[in-house]
Amino acid sequence: MRRKKWWLAALTLITVFQVISMVQVLFDQPAENALFVLDGKGLDAQSALFFGIFILVEWVYFIAMSIARKHSDPALELVAFFLTGIGLVVVAGANKEQLKTQFIAVMLGIVCFAVMLWLIGNVDRAMLMRTPMAAAAIGLLVLTLILARNIQGAFNWLQIGGMSIQPSEFVKVAFVFVGASTLDKLQTTRSLTKYIIFCVVCVALLFLMRDLGTALIFFFTFLVLAFMRSGDFRTLVLVCAAAAMAAGLVVLIRSDFVMERFSTYRHVWDDIYGKGYQQTRVLIYSVSGGLLGVGIGKGNLKDVSAATEDLVFGMICEEWGIIIGILVVLCILFIAFHSIRCAAGARSAFYAISGIAAGMLMLFQAALNVFGVTDLLPLTGVTLPFISRGGSSAICCWALLAFIKAADNRTWIKRGELGATQQ
């Protein structure tokens, strides 16, 4: 038994949290011509509008779900909105010009969440979509490799119109989609061969793009998916051995490329103005923020390159305090934990497998990011789910969230999808 509208209290608290944090970054314009003035600083009306719409969308989503009697357990979306809100404010605190793109991406992400949920709502339909998804994913990666521009040593960006997108993020969703399957399909075709080929192609293409971080995430997710599908340790050990050999081969051929990344690992303080620059700044400014932070938008880490993307954990620790930094990381842990808890009672093996894969993908990515910038793991340059700036990343995270939401059978019980056994 739970209080009927506990989510209302939680949502109110989240809104209060967001308003307090947003106000801190909104007043930075010249006082002239500003709508509101506080302490001699004018309100940034455009950013205020974006934040306003975001909070509105939040409320509309939950109220609509409540009225439609559809949302059985809003905790997952509450946490996602909470994290996304922090991400938006972090971006605004560092660079207002980037807020617009991020805001649009978040909105698209929420739409994506709803669309994905509908798309996989029917298992038979979802199963039919797997082959086209796999083809589209490989096609997108190949296209990227042909057209991509070199950004920071990686060829993983695609320029479409005025927007640059990172296709590997979208392929993550397809990867999970293709990997999941219903129990009867799993029993009919027990071989992993076709799926392994798909994965090898994906990871190889990412290697060619020099996107080592994403390649690692894909490999990890593949292991999770393959294990969930077959429970077959022998195959996985073989796959791991093959991967280790391939990695060894890459190191032999291109030792400079890989070793460069690992040479500073656990030695960041030896080269604080060179290769250890980002990690040492994250550590220095994280502890400078203390438990409570120095105030949003008042940090020094935001001037370091990729601050709102790879180093965003350090920015939160510095500006919002280590307490919130740790809570944010724990939120992602709880999301992943939730996906595991849901698996046993999921409506189909498809939901169980895809939910766990999505949860583990997020967890692994968060681990690479947070422990990477703090030098507990080698730095690989991946984003922190829901928080980091990056349109493709935001959309991907919300789309992945749909898999976890679908794994929770409460989502469907109240939607009536499970229906009755007796008419």
Next chain:
Amino acid sequence: MDFIVDAGRWLLPVLAAVIVVFCVPSLLKGNAKIGVTGYLVNEANGDRIPLSGYEVSVGRSKVCDIILGYNTVSRFHAVLSKHKSGWRVTDTGSKTGTYINSEKIDKPRALENGDTLVFGNAVFVFVENTPIEPQQTVEQYEQGTEEYVPDGPVTYIIDESTGDAYRIDGLLTCMIGRGDDVQIQLNRPNVSRRHAMLVFDEGQWSVTDMDSQFGTMLNGKPVRRMTKIKDGDTIDICGTTYVFRTSGEVSA
């Protein structure tokens, strides 16, 4: 502005912690418990194999949910899956095939209550976990006038107000709620579709609340987790009181 920053740096961590505390229990709890929604009754010995969850695999392999140790059954023979419309069976490339009412299936087929299912040599009757018809009034039960004396224990759930007695022995789960996939229907305001569930496990009946909006009371106290019940316990659901009666000691 300074005040907002000053206050904010204390308020934000506190709020964040409270928000996490609000949401985490729900995340940690995971999905809802699902009762048994059907049984496969073995023709040969009358064993009732419960169908719980949404996908059930049948085969000779140890990893299957229902393991059938017949040579004629393939290692991975078939999968039963529960859909909006009910249970469905899919043959997963078995050597001997799967038959419904003596008809070999080549694509997924919906199951009807009472269908005969054949996997190799194993023959089952599919029985849906249907609502229980009230059998006797409480007076009759207490007077001991029932004609049929079973060899096992007799277990009833008795609606105090109407005197309806629902016999639940032999079941593994018994759902109470307003929905139409429950065993004991209770059409009253505020009752959730699936409100409470009785579970028979290791020779002992327990009751659990299904995250209902208004909760379930056992002997006047709210049910927070799976709680064991004994003869004479009362279960209160939105003003309707059920008495749990069971005859003699139950052995598993």
Next chain:
Amino acid sequence: MKGIARRSKLMLIFTAAFLAGVIVLVSTFVINAQDWAFKRANLHIYSSGQIVSAGKIFDRNGKVLAQTVDGEREYSDSKTVRRATLHAVGDLEGFIATGAHTTFRSELTGYSFFNGVYDLKKNGAGNDITLTIDSDLCTTALNALGNRKGAVGVYNYKTGEILCMVSTPTYDPENKPDDIDSDTSGKYDGIYLNRFLSGVFTPGSTFKVVTAISAIENIADINLRTFKCNGSYQTSTGEVRCNGVHGNINFGQALSKSCNSAFACIAEELGNEKLTQTAEQLGFNQRITVDGVKVTKSFLDLSEAVSVDRGWAGIGQYTTLANPCQMMTVMGAIANGGSAATPKIIKEDNALSSIAVQKLEYMSSDTANTIAKMMRDNVLNQYGEWRFPELEFAGKTGTAEVADGDPHSWFVGFSQREDLPLAVVVVVENGGEGISAAAPIANKVMQAAAK
């Protein structure tokens, strides 16, 4: 689904690993916070590698020793004061590890793991601190030391406050010599070292005080003994030479004439174990701290000493090394009836601090009174009261032979005046005779302190 449910449980390993990672992360933050926050790259605190935003540092009389003006760190107006207090105040780059700028940076910048640099950013400065040192006294000590390398320390043995802490060579932090790192003549040797806190020197005859205390505590009839000095003391493994031929002398005379033969004999009788025990009781081989600043340990190791080594050790040679601050504390304990106040450098003006003085129990009050009287007799009978007028002074000189150059010149002592509860230590590297080099400096500083 049974298989999938079972496999999903295995995924809990990853969540557990992640949680472990988070715990490790938090603990590395907690453990390294102070270290990381004060890295030079932290622009909240440093600019061009120099600490900029920090509170003021005062001396005990309220004179500003360092402060931040318009984002620039400034020292005292007087060049001599800047030079005299350099090692107490510390430099901005952190080369002087025991300076207040480094050791009290948390207080100065207001940084804490809980609050971060928030107060520093908000107020532009952290907390002010007041040191117990008297900048005038330090100036006197610096002038008395002149160009010689060495250390002078004076402290109040009742309250523990260090009034004077000077180490030479030193430099003017506002005009740092350009050749400080490139010089090879040795004039800047150990310039960043605070010799008072972090230096260790062969103690020479000042160690005879320690040997004497050990004798008083372990040899019941020591006052009735006579020692015969014919210029050296023979042991089974060699001889210990004396600075003269003293003939038949008693215990008190042995200390005042600093007779090596007598003390080698006493050391021989005491043995390695008892001598080491007394020395450790007096702070040798023990870690002492001054308001959290670690003082380098004084060192005595007799574990492999044969009798001739023991004889040399008893007169402060062999491998024995003494730290000036620790020797000063021993003087304080003798003057204060056996227990000395722990030295401290931060001045606290509250009632609690004067009541709750931390004490180091070094010896019994009987022992303290006996050795105090002997040291007072040193001045009266040997050094001459004229050297320390009106101070009611007690002390012991030391002339420590070193491998290269003239001996180190030592003086340790204390005033017995009720209104002047001060103990003093002076070390002059390669200064020659203790009585001629170190003792006059001690007198000058004590006279200035007495005013």
